[in-house]
Amino acid sequence: MTVPALHLANVCRAYTQGENTVTVLSGVDLTLNPGEMVALVAPSGAGKSTLLHIAGLLEHPDTGEVFIGETATAGLDDLARTKLRRTDIGFVYQFHHLLPEFSAKENVVLPQRIAGLSVPEAEARAAEILGFLGLSHRIEHRPGELSGGEQQRVAIARAVANTPRLLLADEPTGNLDPVTGEHVFATLSALVKQSGLAALVATHNLELAQRMDRRITLKEGRVVDLP
Ligand code: ADP
Numbered sequence: 082m083t084v085p086a087l088h089l090a091n092v093c094r095a096y097t098q099g100e101n102t103v104t105v106l107s108g109v110d111l112t113l114n115p116g117e118m119v120a121l122v123a124p125s126g127a128g129k130s131t132l133l134h135i136a137g138l139l140e141h142p143d144t145g146e147v148f149i150g151e152t153a154t155a156g157l158d159d160l161a162r163t164k165l166r167r168t169d170i171g172f173v174y175q176f177h178h179l180l181p182e183f184s185a186k187e188n189v190v191l192p193q194r195i196a197g198l199s200v201p202e203a204e205a206r207a208a209e210i211l212g213f214l215g216l217s218h219r220i221e222h223r224p225g226e227l228s229g230g231e232q233q234r235v236a237i238a239r240a241v242a243n244t245p246r247l248l249l250a251d252e253p254t255g256n257l258d259p260v261t262g263e264h265v266f267a268t269l270s271a272l273v274k275q276s277g278l279a280a281l282v283a284t285h286n287l288e289l290a291q292r293m294d295r296r297i298t299l300k301e302g303r304v305v306d307l308p
């Protein structure tokens with residue numbers, strides 16, 4: 082049986098501000114299988130970021146369980162959660178957040194060094210992923226010398242540097258013009274299929290959402306399938 086990359090079971094999350102409690106997630110069930118790319122489409126305030134943060138082990142649910150692969154995470158301490166995040170989860174944001182003083186290659190090497198790989202191993206892997214993403218000729222450039230689309234592809238390379246099983250992306254093409262966004266999306270999509278990682282992509286772009294394997298939304302704190 083396939084082990085899901087991500088499984089959320091009855092996840093609930095509410096925020097309390099003073100006397101007010103805002104219930105954001107009220108029983109989220111969600112399973113992402115390896116190689117699957119799922120669009121998360123919902124209006125602002127629906128809870129997309131909360132869902133991504135909980136799936137990415139950046140935030141705890143109030144109740145419910147988050148499985149990353151076979152690992153149940155609710156009972157893990159912060160160190161174990163951080164380790165699992167480093168090895169199993171990659172993040173891509175709307176803005177690339179690359180380190181400006183480092184080259185594309187160094188930005189992709191760094192998370193691998195933190196995960197314990199040697200310099201030659203990390204450099205070989207960085208060259209391989211950047212090559213796959215069409216950036217072989219840019220690996221020594223700093224982010225400031227790259228176009229927006231190239232920067233975002235480096236951010237994707239960094240996110241998958243440690244071969245995570247799960248990629249969480251928040252509007253990864255939201256800051257790009259349509260043609261560049263299309264190129265970045267196509268590259269991301271090819272990477273998901275080639276590597277077998279599972280991707281959950283929050284987006285407002287309905288055209289891109291239609292090209293993913295599935296679409297989901299958040300309604301009254303629960304995940305609902307979209308056509
Ligand atoms: P989205 O990403 O879909 O815009 P969010 O997950 O950011 O939605 O937010 C969902 C709701 O939870 C919003 O009403 C927001 O104001 C509230 N919220 C999010 N984070 C916090 C927080 N740290 N404290 C209080 N309220 C929050």
